[in-house]
Every structure is written in C-alpha cells, then in structure tokens.
Amino acid sequence: MSKKIMTNGTIMTMDAENRLIKKGAIAFEDGQITFVGETPSDLSSYDEIIDVDGDYVLPGLVNTHGHASMSLLRGYADDLPLQQWLEEKMWPIEATYTKDHAKWGTNLSIIEMLRTGTTTFVDMYDNMDEVAMAVDAAGIRARLCRGMIGFGSEELRQSKLEEASSFARNWNNQANGRITTMMSPHSPYTCAPDFIEKIVSKAVELNLPIHIHMSETQSEVELNVREYGERPVKHLEKLGMFEQPTLVAHAVHVEDWEMDILAKYDVKVSNNIISNLKLASGIAPLPALLSKGITVSLGTDSSASNNNLDLFEELKQVAMLYKGVHNDATLIPAEKALQMATIHGAEAIWLDDQIGSLEVGKQADFIVMNTKQAFYQPAHNPISHLVYSGSGRDVKDVYVQGKQVVKNGECVTVDEERVIFEVNRLSQKF
Amino acid sequence: MSKKIMTNGTIMTMDAENRLIKKGAIAFEDGQITFVGETPSDLSSYDEIIDVDGDYVLPGLVNTHGHASMSLLRGYADDLPLQQWLEEKMWPIEATYTKDHAKWGTNLSIIEMLRTGTTTFVDMYDNMDEVAMAVDAAGIRARLCRGMIGFGSEELRQSKLEEASSFARNWNNQANGRITTMMSPHSPYTCAPDFIEKIVSKAVELNLPIHIHMSETQSEVELNVREYGERPVKHLEKLGMFEQPTLVAHAVHVEDWEMDILAKYDVKVSNNIISNLKLASGIAPLPALLSKGITVSLGTDSSASNNNLDLFEELKQVAMLYKGVHNDATLIPAEKALQMATIHGAEAIWLDDQIGSLEVGKQADFIVMNTKQAFYQPAHNPISHLVYSGSGRDVKDVYVQGKQVVKNGECVTVDEERVIFEVNRLSQKF
Structure with a gap:
C-alpha cells in the first residue's frame, strides 16, 4: 500500500x-x-x-450503543413513552423481521454513520451475521453482539445463547480486525438471573466483554427492586457480571453509591442522551459519573428513538444540556464532549490501543x-x-x-x- | 413576473x-x-x-430573536456564565465595533440563516442601518430594531432614542415590504423605568411593536425585585409596555401568575432554548406557557451563545428537552415544534397575514x-x-x-x- x-x-x-x-x-x-x-x-x-x-x-467518532437494523422503524412511532413504544410498537413489528430487514436496515444505518463521521459503532441485535457482513462490505469498524432477550422457553434461551456464542466466536477479529464482538444479555428486566449467569460464564470462557442495557427508566429500576430485592447495579454485581469487562448502555437512574460500584469495577458507560430525552426516560447524572472517574462515551441508540445516527448531535447535546439543567455554564466544556465522542468511546469498547486518537x-x-x-x-x-x-x-x-x-x-x-x-x-x- | x-x-x-x-x-x-x-x-x-x-x-422558518452582527464573536468565549460572558467578554469587545463589523457580521449571519432555511429573522442591535442594508441586498425578510441600553448620560440615552426612532420610521415597510421595524429597550435591568416609559411612548407614537429581553436569568429577576420591588413581568406591565404589542425574548424565569399577565395582554414570547442552555440561564416553562395560550416562537439568539443560527437545532431541541425534563414523552410533539418555527414565529412578529404558512x-x-x-x-x-x-x-x-x-x-x-x-x-x- x-x-x-x-x-x-x-x-x-x-x-x-x-x-x-x-x-x-x-x-x-x-x-x-x-x-x-x-x-x-x-x-x-x-x-x-x-x-x-x-x-x-x-x-472518526465512536458510537457506543445502537441497533442498526431498527432504522427501518425511523418515524414509525414517536412521542410515546418507552414501555408503550417498545411493547405496542417496536416489539410487534420487530417480531416480523427477517434477515432481509436486518441487512437493509443495517446498510441504511451504516450510510448515516459514515456520512456523519462515525467510523466505529457498537451494535446489539439479532440476525447479527447480516450486520457483520454489512460491516465487512462497507469498510466501517464495529463491536457487535447478539442481544439476548430471555423470554420464552428454556430451549429458546439455550438456542439464543448458542447462536450468540457462535456469532461472537466466529466474527471476533474478522474483517481485517475491524470486527470485534461481545456477549450481550439484553437487560436485567428481560433476562432472569440464571440466564444472565450463563451468559457471563460464556463471556469468561470466550474471553469477551459484556454489553447490556441498564437502568434506562425509573420503572425498570423499580421492577428490579420488586423482583430481586436490589437495584440493577447491585443485582448485576452479585451475578458476577462486573468481574468481566462490561459496557452498560444508559445508566440514567443510578444513585451515588451505585456509581461507586461502577467505578470500582471500571464498568464503561454509553450515554444515550438524545434517545433518553425523546423517550422521556430521564437525564443521566453525567457530571457525577465523570467525577467518579467512570469512562463515559456517547451512543445514539437506534434511529427509532433518536431519530438519526448523527453523533454530532449527541456531541453538542452533552455540552449543552447539563449546563442548563445544573445552572452551571462551565459543565462539560466542548473539549470534554469531543473526548467522549472519540477517545472515551474507544476506551469504552476496549479498543483505545487501536483507535480514538x-x-x-x-x-x-x-x-x-x-x-x-x-x-x-x-x-x-x-x-x-x-x-x-x-x-x-x-x-x-x-x-x-x-x-x-x-x-x-x-x-x-x-x-x-x-x-x-x-x-x-x-x-x-x- | x-x-x-x-x-x-x-x-x-x-x-x-x-x-x-x-x-x-x-x-x-x-x-x-x-x-x-x-x-x-x-x-x-x-x-x-x-x-x-x-x-x-x-x-421558510422564522427566527424571532437574535443579534446578527455578533456572529464575529462565534467561539470567542464559551463555557462561561451569562453575566461574566457579557461583562468580561462580549461588552468590551462590542464597544470596539464599527459599522464595518455590523455589515460583515450581519452578512455572515444572513448566509447561515438562508442556508438553513430561515427566511425571516428578528434583529436587535446597533448600527442597524448596516443590518437593514444587508437584509435589503440579500433578499431575506427581517423585523429590525435598534436595541437601547440605558447606561450613561441622559444625552446619550436621548441620542439613542432618536437614532432608534428614526431607524424605525425610515426602514418600516422598506425593501419591498421585507423590512419592518420595532422599538426596543434592551431589558429592564439595563434601562431605568423612565427610559422604558419614553421608549413605550415613542412606540405608541410610531404605531410599532416593542421587543425586549426579559427574565433570562434568575439573578436578573432578583435584581429587578431589589431595585423596583417587582419581578420583571409586573414591572413592565406597570410601565404600560404591554398595552402596546410586545415580543419578549427568553421568559425563562416566569412564575405561573406572571404567565397569566403575559396571556392577558397577548404578549408574544421568543423561546431561545439553546442559548439558554449554553449560558446556563435555565429552562423556560414552555409547556406551561403553551397551556396558557401564549404564542411561543423560536429564536437562536446570537451565534456567540449558540453557536450557530440553524433554527432546525432549536426545532429538534424543543421537541426533545421537555420530554426528558418532565418525564413525559408526549410533550411538544414534532408538529407543535414545527408550528413554533413557522406559523407561531409569524404570529410572534405580527406578520402571520403575510408569512408562516x-x-x-x-x-x-x-x-x-x-x-x-x-x-x-x-x-x-x-x-x-x-x-x-x-x-x-x-x-x-x-x-x-x-x-x-x-x-x-x-x-x-x-x-x-x-x-x-x-x-x-x-x-x-x-
């Protein structure tokens, strides 16, 4: 060359x-x-x-949380709360998804991301072979995982775990090293504790990090307390997840002592500020997370809840929102925001020896x-x-x-x- | 044609x-x-x-508050609180401004606005002849006013009032009707009551509306209470301002009963959501203002505090921020936001018989x-x-x-x- x-x-x-x-x-x-x-x-x-x-x-910017296939649902349902949006709009239509949807939805997302300067993205979804093939062909870089929702029969869960493991094994370090993988239970509210433990064991076996949605909404935190007697951070700590390198998406509803746990295990955070606003999930305690020394990166989430994948919008939003909310114009200066979109993004997916600066x-x-x-x-x-x-x-x-x-x-x-x-x-x- | x-x-x-x-x-x-x-x-x-x-x-979008000349100061000072930003950074440099600065700064702002779909803008500044000539030449539409800061000698105030009046008279309905004018005391904290009363009388005499900054920061409201025994809305009502058609910029710190006064007089509001966040001035009570039936439009403020004049950013921001802040994903749906940027913008400057739809x-x-x-x-x-x-x-x-x-x-x-x-x-x- x-x-x-x-x-x-x-x-x-x-x-x-x-x-x-x-x-x-x-x-x-x-x-x-x-x-x-x-x-x-x-x-x-x-x-x-x-x-x-x-x-x-x-x-190139690093987008640390998303679901590229879902771009087919851009503008399909707006101005609704998260649970209604998920249960009445997203999940029913996603149930009809085929490999064809994954292929073309992912390609649409990749165009948006490349056009707006994102060169590396994290993706958690299913039909991940289609996603990986699209990444390979487009020349973008990605850290990919098959997200597992633990509803249904034990057989179904087992088959998802096998699919996720073989995807993670087959595609790690492929496409000239542009594709790396992770293991991914969807969330504590969609995966029972024993299923999460199995996924963690598999991540240890494969020597791969973990990616999970966590504490996106207040109601999900309350459900966790009702079901398991603990808020999500403590719950996942007890299940041994954080012994393995972990990237959590959202972390909107985390208390001070929970941040201490995240900091202790060096858990990485993907802040999805625009998606969290649009779905009225809340506003993550970003200044506090940063002051604990936690690595916080930026994610768009899917274009069904954003509604685009232009990470420059997250970049400006993190530098604006906290100033107004906390009445402090010195919070998250421009340079810090840009670090979150670049080098901290690379750190959040354990690729900072290769990219991010x-x-x-x-x-x-x-x-x-x-x-x-x-x-x-x-x-x-x-x-x-x-x-x-x-x-x-x-x-x-x-x-x-x-x-x-x-x-x-x-x-x-x-x-x-x-x-x-x-x-x-x-x-x-x- | x-x-x-x-x-x-x-x-x-x-x-x-x-x-x-x-x-x-x-x-x-x-x-x-x-x-x-x-x-x-x-x-x-x-x-x-x-x-x-x-x-x-x-x-075309309608940008209802700004200072076009100030685009020369884009990125000159960021991540500072409003008063420090104004007093230590903006005002000293603005004191060195000449007609040349006004001319080229305004042209830069007009390029940004036209390129991003704004066809009508409000401007409050000085050297307004330069602004009007730039508007005329560029073919954009504008509602213009010479903003008066009441510091200094009585002679200085009088000369500003004369300049503002003759500008307003000379340029109203010029440029084939694309230019209209207003009278503009800068704010209650920079203009003493008697000066405001003089400006209001002149607006009545010229049959022109009034444009003013109001209740942008908490400290400015507190100052108003200390100096005049009233919060700004009541203070301006007492001075007779609202008998004349009035457009207030910001209205961030307004209480419920103050909104009732604004509604009673059909006072128009320019919401400057991004500037207010960036300067940490606060978050205006937009859902409450709208529920009172008040006409709320969108403004960028200047590119020194935004830092661009792309009103599409305000459009998205109003549709996002309140959902997250109030935990209600149904607030300010997309269509309402677009109305604020178009027809409500036209209503806010009394041009809805001509533009906005x-x-x-x-x-x-x-x-x-x-x-x-x-x-x-x-x-x-x-x-x-x-x-x-x-x-x-x-x-x-x-x-x-x-x-x-x-x-x-x-x-x-x-x-x-x-x-x-x-x-x-x-x-x-x-």
Missing part, C-alpha cells in the same frame, strides 16, 4: 495532551498512522499528498470536515466550532484503516440509491 | 388544518402564492414548472429540503423526519417573495467567499 499524507489540516489529535495542530499533517500506510505533526517541508517520500487547506481532521501506530480511522462554510467563521476556536456550531452533515471525507469510505460527502463503499430503494420496499409492508 | 409552479412535493402547509399534501404543488407569481394543493394535471398555464420529486416543501395570498417565502438521503428513509412520517432526523444543512433551495435566494445549498444573493474573508480580517484584531 502506498504512503499517503494529508497536509495543512487543523488536526485535533485527541491524544493525552489534546494537541491541536494548525497547519498539521497526518501520514498513513498499510492502514496505520505513521506520522502526526506539523506539515513537513520535505514531502518527497510520500506517494500521495492531499492538501486539506485548513479543514479539520480528527479521529490520532497517534503514530494507531489505525488510520479519521474524518475531514468541510470548514469553508459560514458556520466555522471567524476562525477563533476550532474545537468550539466543531462542537457548538458544526454538524455531521459537514463531514466531507472519511477513512477507516486508511481506506477512503466517504468522498465529498458520498459513501463510496455502499450503494446509497439501492439501499434507499430496498428500505422503502420493506417498510411499505409494515 | 412569470407564473411558476413547484410540483410533486411533500407540502407541509402549516395552515390552520396543518395539511400535509403528498404529490402536492405550490404556484406563485409576483412574490405571492397563487395555488397550494395536489399537483394539477394541466400545467399549461405556467411559465416555469419545477418538479421537486417528493422533496419536502415548507414555509403556505396559503394562497401569502408571500412566497418557502424552502425545499433534499430528502433523498438516508436520514429521511424509510418514508414513514415526513414531519417526524423533518424535526427529529433532519438538519438545516439539508435545505436545498430557498425562496423569499418568490425570488430564489439559495440554490442547491449556495446563497445566490450574498458572496459567501468575500464575507468569509472579511469576517476573518476583522476578527484577527480582537
């Missing part, structure tokens, strides 16, 4: 010093970053030189923003402009493992027109 | 029945709408037929969204997609008074490159 270098960019490294390099360059070869710094005067050793003329260059030796997963627009003027403060004034729609070029997957705002690895045709064909039958 | 018709659009009329017309058409001539309905089979009477092939067509006889101010993108698929519910998944960046074409001002995402009436050059030239001196 040839030696390439991007020159004269505004480089947001997101490294340990949060270096911002004006007139900076990033070089890459064989999918890895080989240089980050000021643009060198001698460029003769490079095969391809791309001058980005001041545009922002930053690590622009550093020599890491994977060449990065994005270029078109900043020659009014929204980015005057050029006072690039990180402020990116977080407070930018949009995922401004992402121009996207590279994963050094390969260009978005060019001038168009996906080059997925046939957008075909995908739009297929999702409308499928959704007309709902 | 020729007879034009847009055909096969998804028309969001925002009329009294909130009609959504699939395969709809809108015709216009001499700047006015002459037809709205299903696409006619016979189009032979039209000089120009534009087939938008399913794209959304809706009224697509109806025969109204002005041809409308926008076309590029919905042939993943974010708008599958085609379940256009208004949901627009509010929850859309972005101002998806606005493709913009018309004001039947004249195209944005074409394929580019402003055709303002030289974007020149404006970007000038704002950076000016801001380098800060």
Whole structure:
C-alpha cells in the first residue's frame, strides 16, 4: 500500500495532551498512522499528498450503543413513552423481521454513520451475521453482539445463547480486525438471573466483554427492586457480571453509591442522551459519573428513538444540556464532549490501543470536515466550532484503516440509491 | 413576473388544518402564492414548472430573536456564565465595533440563516442601518430594531432614542415590504423605568411593536425585585409596555401568575432554548406557557451563545428537552415544534397575514429540503423526519417573495467567499 499524507489540516489529535495542530499533517500506510505533526517541508517520500487547506481532521467518532437494523422503524412511532413504544410498537413489528430487514436496515444505518463521521459503532441485535457482513462490505469498524432477550422457553434461551456464542466466536477479529464482538444479555428486566449467569460464564470462557442495557427508566429500576430485592447495579454485581469487562448502555437512574460500584469495577458507560430525552426516560447524572472517574462515551441508540445516527448531535447535546439543567455554564466544556465522542468511546469498547486518537501506530480511522462554510467563521476556536456550531452533515471525507469510505460527502463503499430503494420496499409492508 | 409552479412535493402547509399534501404543488407569481394543493394535471398555464420529486416543501422558518452582527464573536468565549460572558467578554469587545463589523457580521449571519432555511429573522442591535442594508441586498425578510441600553448620560440615552426612532420610521415597510421595524429597550435591568416609559411612548407614537429581553436569568429577576420591588413581568406591565404589542425574548424565569399577565395582554414570547442552555440561564416553562395560550416562537439568539443560527437545532431541541425534563414523552410533539418555527414565529412578529404558512395570498417565502438521503428513509412520517432526523444543512433551495435566494445549498444573493474573508480580517484584531 502506498504512503499517503494529508497536509495543512487543523488536526485535533485527541491524544493525552489534546494537541491541536494548525497547519498539521497526518501520514498513513498499510492502514496505520505513521506520522502526526506539523506539515513537513520535505514531502518527497510520500506517494500521495492531499492538501486539506485548513479543514479539520480528527479521529472518526465512536458510537457506543445502537441497533442498526431498527432504522427501518425511523418515524414509525414517536412521542410515546418507552414501555408503550417498545411493547405496542417496536416489539410487534420487530417480531416480523427477517434477515432481509436486518441487512437493509443495517446498510441504511451504516450510510448515516459514515456520512456523519462515525467510523466505529457498537451494535446489539439479532440476525447479527447480516450486520457483520454489512460491516465487512462497507469498510466501517464495529463491536457487535447478539442481544439476548430471555423470554420464552428454556430451549429458546439455550438456542439464543448458542447462536450468540457462535456469532461472537466466529466474527471476533474478522474483517481485517475491524470486527470485534461481545456477549450481550439484553437487560436485567428481560433476562432472569440464571440466564444472565450463563451468559457471563460464556463471556469468561470466550474471553469477551459484556454489553447490556441498564437502568434506562425509573420503572425498570423499580421492577428490579420488586423482583430481586436490589437495584440493577447491585443485582448485576452479585451475578458476577462486573468481574468481566462490561459496557452498560444508559445508566440514567443510578444513585451515588451505585456509581461507586461502577467505578470500582471500571464498568464503561454509553450515554444515550438524545434517545433518553425523546423517550422521556430521564437525564443521566453525567457530571457525577465523570467525577467518579467512570469512562463515559456517547451512543445514539437506534434511529427509532433518536431519530438519526448523527453523533454530532449527541456531541453538542452533552455540552449543552447539563449546563442548563445544573445552572452551571462551565459543565462539560466542548473539549470534554469531543473526548467522549472519540477517545472515551474507544476506551469504552476496549479498543483505545487501536483507535480514538490520532497517534503514530494507531489505525488510520479519521474524518475531514468541510470548514469553508459560514458556520466555522471567524476562525477563533476550532474545537468550539466543531462542537457548538458544526454538524455531521459537514463531514466531507472519511477513512477507516486508511481506506477512503466517504468522498465529498458520498459513501463510496455502499450503494446509497439501492439501499434507499430496498428500505422503502420493506417498510411499505409494515 | 412569470407564473411558476413547484410540483410533486411533500407540502407541509402549516395552515390552520396543518395539511400535509403528498404529490402536492405550490404556484406563485409576483412574490405571492397563487395555488397550494395536489399537483394539477394541466400545467399549461405556467411559465416555469419545477418538479421537486417528493422533496419536502415548507414555509421558510422564522427566527424571532437574535443579534446578527455578533456572529464575529462565534467561539470567542464559551463555557462561561451569562453575566461574566457579557461583562468580561462580549461588552468590551462590542464597544470596539464599527459599522464595518455590523455589515460583515450581519452578512455572515444572513448566509447561515438562508442556508438553513430561515427566511425571516428578528434583529436587535446597533448600527442597524448596516443590518437593514444587508437584509435589503440579500433578499431575506427581517423585523429590525435598534436595541437601547440605558447606561450613561441622559444625552446619550436621548441620542439613542432618536437614532432608534428614526431607524424605525425610515426602514418600516422598506425593501419591498421585507423590512419592518420595532422599538426596543434592551431589558429592564439595563434601562431605568423612565427610559422604558419614553421608549413605550415613542412606540405608541410610531404605531410599532416593542421587543425586549426579559427574565433570562434568575439573578436578573432578583435584581429587578431589589431595585423596583417587582419581578420583571409586573414591572413592565406597570410601565404600560404591554398595552402596546410586545415580543419578549427568553421568559425563562416566569412564575405561573406572571404567565397569566403575559396571556392577558397577548404578549408574544421568543423561546431561545439553546442559548439558554449554553449560558446556563435555565429552562423556560414552555409547556406551561403553551397551556396558557401564549404564542411561543423560536429564536437562536446570537451565534456567540449558540453557536450557530440553524433554527432546525432549536426545532429538534424543543421537541426533545421537555420530554426528558418532565418525564413525559408526549410533550411538544414534532408538529407543535414545527408550528413554533413557522406559523407561531409569524404570529410572534405580527406578520402571520403575510408569512408562516403556505396559503394562497401569502408571500412566497418557502424552502425545499433534499430528502433523498438516508436520514429521511424509510418514508414513514415526513414531519417526524423533518424535526427529529433532519438538519438545516439539508435545505436545498430557498425562496423569499418568490425570488430564489439559495440554490442547491449556495446563497445566490450574498458572496459567501468575500464575507468569509472579511469576517476573518476583522476578527484577527480582537
């Protein structure tokens, strides 16, 4: 593979010093970053030189919670509370889902994510082979798991566990390392304790992390207390889950002492701020979670509850909401929000040795923003402009493992027109 | 002027029945709408037929509070509380402002607004002749006022009042009716009661409405009580302001009985949800204001506290935030949010006989969204997609008074490159 270098960019490294390099360059070869710094005067050793003329260059964003197949349900049901939305709208229609739905729904989601600068996403759903094949073909990076809902017969649960285990085993470190896997009980309120214990054992056996929904709504926490005598955090701790690396999605309704437990085990959190607002689930105690030293990343959840997968919206929302709610304009400054969308996202899925910042030796997963627009003027403060004034729609070029997957705002690895045709064909039958 | 018709659009009329017309058409001539309905089979009477092939067509958005000149200060100071931000950052730098700053800052703001589908905006600032000339040239619509801060000598106040009055008189109904004016004391905490009374008298004399900042922060309300023995609403009522049509910006800290006063006088409100969050001013009681029957519209405030002028962000934010804050996913549904950004915006500035909805006889101010993108698929519910998944960046074409001002995402009436050059030239001196 040839030696390439991007020159004269505004480089947001997101490294340990949060270096911002004006007139900076990033070089890459064989999918890895080989240089980050000021643009060198001698460029003769490079095969391809791309001058980005001041545009922002930053690590691809990491979306740590979602259900890509569900994009077929975007706008199918809005303005309803979570349980009604799930039980009356989502679950009945999802029961009719086939591999075809998973395939085209996932492709639609991948287009949205790549177009808006997400280069790595977490997915928890079923028909995961379809999801993995779509990830492989599109050239995006993903940490995938077959989410297990424990309702129904013992045979059904056993077959789900086998399916989830074989998926996790077969696809881990595939697609040139772009796909990694996890084991995933859906939630404490949909999986009985013994089923969760079996899944945890399997995760230990396969040496894989765990991903689970936890404490998204107040009613789910109350149900947990009624059924098992404990709030979800203590309940999962007792079931041994947190001995294994765990990423919990939501963590909206967690008390101070529960955060101490999460911190003790280094449990990672995916904050899904927009989905939580839209479903009226509540507002997670983000400043407190951060002050405990917990790694908090950002997730979109599915486009059925968001309703898009543009992580730039989460980026701005975390930097806005807590200021207003806590009457403190200094909370979650722009730089912290951007860390949550990049390096903390990588840490939350145990891939921070490979992605999440622009550093020599890491994977060449990065994005270029078109900043020659009014929204980015005057050029006072690039990180402020990116977080407070930018949009995922401004992402121009996207590279994963050094390969260009978005060019001038168009996906080059997925046939957008075909995908739009297929999702409308499928959704007309709902 | 020729007879034009847009055909096969998804028309969001925002009329009294909130009609959504699939395969709809809108015709216009001499700047006015002459037809709205299903696409006619016979189009032979039209000089120009534009087939938008399913794209959304809706009224241009109305941004009811802002300070266009301040876009030069985007990203100049973030993550600070309002008073510190104003007193230590904004006011000192604004004191150095010249007509040149007003001219180029306003042009930058107009580009942002037109590009993201705002066709009418409210502006309160100084050097307003520059603002009005920029509005005239760009072909946008605006309701403008010279905001008066009452500090300093009596002579200074008098000269401001004269300047504000002559501006309001000279520019009202100019630019082919696209410019209207108001009279504007900055706020109760920057204008003494007698100065406010003088401004109100002048508004009565000129038969113009009043625009004022009110109850944006808790500390400003407390100051009002200390200084004048009343909270701002009662204080302004006593000064006779509400006898004249009034638009208040913010109304964040208003109690139930204060809302009754606002409702009694039909005082209009501009909700500035994003600016209020970012400056940690608080969260306005929007559901209560609406339940009192008060007209609530949306404003961006300036890009120094937002940090952009894309009203689609306010549109989504009002439909999200209150659900999460009040634990009620049915609050401010998508359609209500869109009304706030369109027809309620027009009502808030007393122009609803001319703009805010697509109806025969109204002005041809409308926008076309590029919905042939993943974010708008599958085609379940256009208004949901627009509010929850859309972005101002998806606005493709913009018309004001039947004249195209944005074409394929580019402003055709303002030289974007020149404006970007000038704002950076000016801001380098800060």
